[in-house]
Amino acid sequence: MIRYWLEKTWVQNAILISLAAFAIYYCGWVFDFGYEFKWSMLFTRNETYGVVMGAEILKGLANTVRISLISSVLALFLGTVLGLARLSLFRPLRATATSIIEFFRNTPLLIQLFFWYFAFPAILPENVRDVLFSGQFEFWCATMGLSIYTASFMAEVIRAGLQSIPKGLLEAAYSSGLSYFQVLRTIILPLAFRAIIPPLGSEFLNNMKNSSLAMVVGVAELTWQAQQVESLTFKGFEATSAATVLYLSLSLIISFILNGVNGRMRLDTTPARSVPVLVVGALLAPFGLIRRMFVRPVTRALRARRRAAAQTTYTPLAAMLHQLGGHAARAAILAGKGLFLAVLAGLFYSVGKGLLGFKWQVVFDNLRALLIWHFPNGRPDEMFLGLGGLSYSLLMAVIAISVSFFIGLAVGVGRSCSNRVFRIPCLLYIELIRGNPLIIVIFWVYFFIPVMFGTTLNVFWSATWALTAFTGAYIAEIVRTGIQNVPAGQVEAAYSTGLTYLQAMRRIVLPQALKQMIPAIVGQFIAIFKDTSLAFVLGVLELTFVAQGINNRLMIHPMEIYGTVAFFYFICCYSMSVFAARLERRLSPEKVSLRM
Amino acid sequence: MRLVKLLALATALTALMASVAVAGPVFDRIQKDKKIRVGIMTDSIPGAFYNEKGEWGGFDYDMATEVAKRMGVEIERVQVNNKTRIALVQSGQIDLSVSNMTHTRERDKSVDFSLTYFFDGQKILAKKGQFKSVKDMVGKKIATMQGTTSEVNVRRALKEAGDPNAEANVISFQKESECFQALQNGRVAGWSTDASILVGYAAKTPGQFELVGDFLSDEPYGMAMPQDDSALRDAVNAAIQDMWKDGTYKKIYNKWYGPGTPFEMPLAGQIEIWP
The missing domain is CATH 1.10.3720.10 (MetI-like)
Structure with a gap:
C-alpha cells in the first residue's frame, strides 16, 4: 500500500516539501537556540570598528578566488611535468619525481604550510630572504605550498591518463616521423586530458577548499575573515553561515564549469547541448575568435613557408647540418642529465649536512x-x-x-x-x-x-x-x-x-x-x-x-x-x-x- | 508499515532533543552537580601551558583551581584557545573562562566578566636595539594573534603613528608561538600582544629581543561567564576578593611573575575590594 503511493512522483515531492516546511517551522518558531541571531550585522556598519562585516567577508572571498586560480594553474603545470617525469626512462628523474609526489601526497598540507612559512626562509641566504619578505610573502607562500600539494595529486591522475593511451597509437605516431614533443603536444596530452577531466576536476575543487588552510600563515582568505568577524563581533553563527554559503556557491560554479568543459571535450558521444556546455562555449568564444583572427593566419603562413622550403632540394650541407643538430640535441640531453644528477647530489649533500647538524x-x-x-x-x-x-x-x-x-x-x-x-x-x-x-x-x-x-x-x-x-x-x-x-x-x-x-x-x-x-x-x-x-x-x-x-x-x-x-x-x-x-x-x- | 514506525521514531527523537535544549541558570546547575567547567588555555606561557613533563599549569590554571576550590565545587578543566574561549561560554559548554582575556565592552555584549584579576598592558617585542618607539615601527610588519584585542589596538596605534598601510602591515597568526617564530625568522619586525606573554617568550632567547616603547593600551583581564547569571558572578568575584585578602593571590602571582622567575613583572594594580 505504502509502496504503491511512494512510487508516485507527486507523493514523493509532497513528502519532501512537507518535511522541509516542518524543519523550517520547527527551527524558526518552536526550537529555542539560546542564541540571538543578528543577520543584519553582515550588512550594516559596525560602530566599534567602522567596517561592514559582510564586505570584509567578501574581501576574503576575493583572496580565496585569487589563491585558488593561481594555484590551480601552477598545479596543473607542475602536475603535468611531474606526471611526465614519473614515466621517464631516465631512472634518477623518475625516482626524484616519485619521491616528490609521494612525499607531498602523504604529509598533511598544514605541516607543509608551516614548513614553507616558518622553517624554509631560515635556510635561505639573507639577501634572498629579504627579497621574499619585501613582497606579499604570506600570499605567495600559501599559493605555492598549495600548488605543490595539489600538483602531487594531479601528477598521479595525469600519469594514469597518460598510461591509458593505447600503445599502438604512440607507435603509429612515432613511426610517422613525429618527434617526442610533437607526439606529446598533438597526441598524448589532448587524449590524456580528455580521459582525466572528471578526476582532475575534483582536484581543482579540493584545491579551492584547501585554500582555507592559508589562514594558518596569516592570509586573509574567506575562512580567516569569517573567523575575524566572529572574533570581532562574537556572531559566529552568522559569519560561518556566510562563509559556508560562499564556499558552496564557489564549489557549484567550479562543478558547473567542469561539467561544461567535460561535455565539450568528450569525443565518444555527440556533443550534448546542456546548459554548462553552452555557457562554457560562450565563455571560450572570444578566445576562439582571437585564435581564428590572429594565430591561425600566422601558423598557416609558417606552414606554407615550411612546405616551400621542403620542396627545394636537400643539399649535402643541409643533411650535415641536420645530422649535427641531432648530435647537438643528444649532447644537450646528456648534459642536462649530468646537470640534473649534479644538482641532485648537491641537494642530497646539503640536506644530509643539515640533518646531521640538527639537535x-x-x-x-x-x-x-x-x-x-x-x-x-x-x-x-x-x-x-x-x-x-x-x-x-x-x-x-x-x-x-x-x-x-x-x-x-x-x-x-x-x-x-x-x-x-x-x-x-x-x-x-x-x-x-x-x-x-x-x-x-x-x-x-x-x-x-x-x-x-x-x-x-x-x-x-x-x-x-x-x-x-x-x-x-x-x-x-x-x-x-x-x-x-x-x-x-x-x-x-x-x-x-x-x-x-x-x-x-x-x-x-x-x-x-x-x-x-x-x-x-x-x-x-x-x-x-x-x-x-x-x-x-x-x-x-x-x-x-x-x-x-x-x-x-x-x-x-x-x-x-x-x-x-x-x-x-x-x-x-x-x-x-x-x-x-x-x-x-x-x-x-x-x-x-x-x-x- | 516499517516506514510508518520509522517516521514515528524520528518525530519522537526530535521532540526529545527539543526538551533537552532548555537549561536552567548556570549557578544552580553548578551547585547541584558540585562541578564547574572552566576553560583554560594550553599555549600561553606563563598563563596556562604544558611544561616539559607535559603537565598543565600556569597563573590562570592556578587561579581557576583556587576559585573553584573557594566556591566549594569540583573543577573540570576544558582546553580552550583564543578562538574558542568566548564561543564556548556563549554556547554554555563552559561556565567560566579563565584564559588571559581582556575585558572589553564589545565582549561584554556577549558574555559577562568578573572583576579584573590581572593587570596587563600591550607592548611590542622586537629585535634588540633596532626600535625606540612605535613611531620607528611605521612601515614595518607586525605580528599579532587573530581574535585578540591586541590585533585591533596595534592597527590603531600604527595608524596614529602615521602608517598609511597599517591594515596590510599587521599579520595575524593563529597562535602565539607562530607570531614568535615569524619574529625569529625575520618575517615581521615586531610582535605585539600583552606584555606578560611577550616577557615569557623573550626569556626563551635571552638578550635577543626587547620590549619597545610605552604600553599601547591597558589590558585588564577578567574571567568570562555566561550572560545574566548574577549569582555566579557574585560567587566568582567573592572568591577573587577573598584570595586577594588572605594573600593567596600574591602567592600565586609570585609563583609565576615574582622576582627570580623568568617572567618577572611587578604587580601593576590592586584588585577592587568591596567591604
Whole structure:
C-alpha cells in the first residue's frame, strides 16, 4: 500500500516539501537556540570598528578566488611535468619525481604550510630572504605550498591518463616521423586530458577548499575573515553561515564549469547541448575568435613557408647540418642529465649536512610525548588515560572511518535509489559537505551542534564527528560509483526474479561493489588521517598540536620537530598507500603498464 | 508499515532533543552537580601551558583551581584557545573562562566578566636595539594573534603613528608561538600582544629581543561567564576578593611573575575590594 503511493512522483515531492516546511517551522518558531541571531550585522556598519562585516567577508572571498586560480594553474603545470617525469626512462628523474609526489601526497598540507612559512626562509641566504619578505610573502607562500600539494595529486591522475593511451597509437605516431614533443603536444596530452577531466576536476575543487588552510600563515582568505568577524563581533553563527554559503556557491560554479568543459571535450558521444556546455562555449568564444583572427593566419603562413622550403632540394650541407643538430640535441640531453644528477647530489649533500647538524636529542627527549603523550599516566581531566600525539590521530582516523563507512553506505545507497524521498536528502548531505572545506565543517560541529542539541561535546569528539560527517559524504560518492560500476543487466535480472530494491542491493550489487571500493576506501582513510591535523584549531591533543606545544616551549628547534612530525605522517600514510596499491592490483584485472 | 514506525521514531527523537535544549541558570546547575567547567588555555606561557613533563599549569590554571576550590565545587578543566574561549561560554559548554582575556565592552555584549584579576598592558617585542618607539615601527610588519584585542589596538596605534598601510602591515597568526617564530625568522619586525606573554617568550632567547616603547593600551583581564547569571558572578568575584585578602593571590602571582622567575613583572594594580 505504502509502496504503491511512494512510487508516485507527486507523493514523493509532497513528502519532501512537507518535511522541509516542518524543519523550517520547527527551527524558526518552536526550537529555542539560546542564541540571538543578528543577520543584519553582515550588512550594516559596525560602530566599534567602522567596517561592514559582510564586505570584509567578501574581501576574503576575493583572496580565496585569487589563491585558488593561481594555484590551480601552477598545479596543473607542475602536475603535468611531474606526471611526465614519473614515466621517464631516465631512472634518477623518475625516482626524484616519485619521491616528490609521494612525499607531498602523504604529509598533511598544514605541516607543509608551516614548513614553507616558518622553517624554509631560515635556510635561505639573507639577501634572498629579504627579497621574499619585501613582497606579499604570506600570499605567495600559501599559493605555492598549495600548488605543490595539489600538483602531487594531479601528477598521479595525469600519469594514469597518460598510461591509458593505447600503445599502438604512440607507435603509429612515432613511426610517422613525429618527434617526442610533437607526439606529446598533438597526441598524448589532448587524449590524456580528455580521459582525466572528471578526476582532475575534483582536484581543482579540493584545491579551492584547501585554500582555507592559508589562514594558518596569516592570509586573509574567506575562512580567516569569517573567523575575524566572529572574533570581532562574537556572531559566529552568522559569519560561518556566510562563509559556508560562499564556499558552496564557489564549489557549484567550479562543478558547473567542469561539467561544461567535460561535455565539450568528450569525443565518444555527440556533443550534448546542456546548459554548462553552452555557457562554457560562450565563455571560450572570444578566445576562439582571437585564435581564428590572429594565430591561425600566422601558423598557416609558417606552414606554407615550411612546405616551400621542403620542396627545394636537400643539399649535402643541409643533411650535415641536420645530422649535427641531432648530435647537438643528444649532447644537450646528456648534459642536462649530468646537470640534473649534479644538482641532485648537491641537494642530497646539503640536506644530509643539515640533518646531521640538527639537535636530534630534542626529538628523542620528546618522542614519547609525540607518540602517546603521557599514556597511561594521564590526569583525571584527560581522555583515554592521557593518550595523545600520533596514536590519538590514528584513533580519531579509525573511529571516523569506521563510523563514516556505515553513513557512506546508507547515504550512497540512498543517493543511487530512484525514489526522491531518499535521493534528494542524500544528495543534499553529500553536496553540502563536499562543497565546504573540512575546517568549516569542524567549526559547525564544534560550535553549533551543541547549541542545537543542548549537550556539551569535548574537542576530541567534536573533531572526530566532524571528520566522520566529512568522510561520510566522500565514502557515499565512492559507494555510488561502486554501485554504478555493477552492470545494469544484473540489477534488472535481480528485479525480474522478484527481489526488492534493498534485497537486490544487499545480495547482488553491494557485495560486488564493496570489493571494488576497498582501495578507494583505504585512500580515503589516508586522507582522513592527514586531515586529523586540522583538529589542532580546536586544541585536540593530536600529533600536530602536541608538536606545536613542544615547539612552543622550546622555540629554537622548529626544523627538528616539524621534520619528525612530517616523517611520522609520511610513514603512516605511505605504508597505507602501498597497501592500497597492492590491494588494487590484486582486485582489478591486470593492466598493461606503458612507458613513454 | 516499517516506514510508518520509522517516521514515528524520528518525530519522537526530535521532540526529545527539543526538551533537552532548555537549561536552567548556570549557578544552580553548578551547585547541584558540585562541578564547574572552566576553560583554560594550553599555549600561553606563563598563563596556562604544558611544561616539559607535559603537565598543565600556569597563573590562570592556578587561579581557576583556587576559585573553584573557594566556591566549594569540583573543577573540570576544558582546553580552550583564543578562538574558542568566548564561543564556548556563549554556547554554555563552559561556565567560566579563565584564559588571559581582556575585558572589553564589545565582549561584554556577549558574555559577562568578573572583576579584573590581572593587570596587563600591550607592548611590542622586537629585535634588540633596532626600535625606540612605535613611531620607528611605521612601515614595518607586525605580528599579532587573530581574535585578540591586541590585533585591533596595534592597527590603531600604527595608524596614529602615521602608517598609511597599517591594515596590510599587521599579520595575524593563529597562535602565539607562530607570531614568535615569524619574529625569529625575520618575517615581521615586531610582535605585539600583552606584555606578560611577550616577557615569557623573550626569556626563551635571552638578550635577543626587547620590549619597545610605552604600553599601547591597558589590558585588564577578567574571567568570562555566561550572560545574566548574577549569582555566579557574585560567587566568582567573592572568591577573587577573598584570595586577594588572605594573600593567596600574591602567592600565586609570585609563583609565576615574582622576582627570580623568568617572567618577572611587578604587580601593576590592586584588585577592587568591596567591604
